[in-house]
Amino acid sequence: MQELDLQLARKTLEAQPFSRLVQARITAFGDGRAVLEVDSRTELHQQNGFLHGGVLAYAADNAITFAAGTTLGAAVLTGGFSISYVRPAVGRTLAARAQVMHTGRRQATVRCDLYVVGEDGEEALCAIAQGTVLSAAPSS
Incomplete structure (x- = not known):
């Protein structure tokens, strides 16, 4: 399996046309x-x-999917997720912070808190999500 690090995560994100369109970036991995x-x-x-x-x-x-990739490996797919919007997202930057809560052999459950960062640097929670990510690697 290829070593997963921040540089590879950034290259993977850059390979996604929609991620380029919204100008997303990975700041931690x-x-x-x-x-x-x-x-x-x-x-x-x-x-x-x-x-x-x-x-x-x-x-x-x-x-969610990138966080799960740190425990399941690079070949992962979102199995599903839900999101609850807490407040309108108004600010200069949206930060989605995902953390794996449980990993099995072929599946991970991940929580993601989404914050909007204001011009003053203050953060406000604007949404909470939880998802299931599946390993897409062939079974051995």
């Missing part, structure tokens, strides 16, 4: 954790000026 960030900009807002819920869902999904 390893030991059952991953942090994905997206800067807020008008194109990512909904009609009331908040980050669109789809952007939050994208960030949760990807952070």
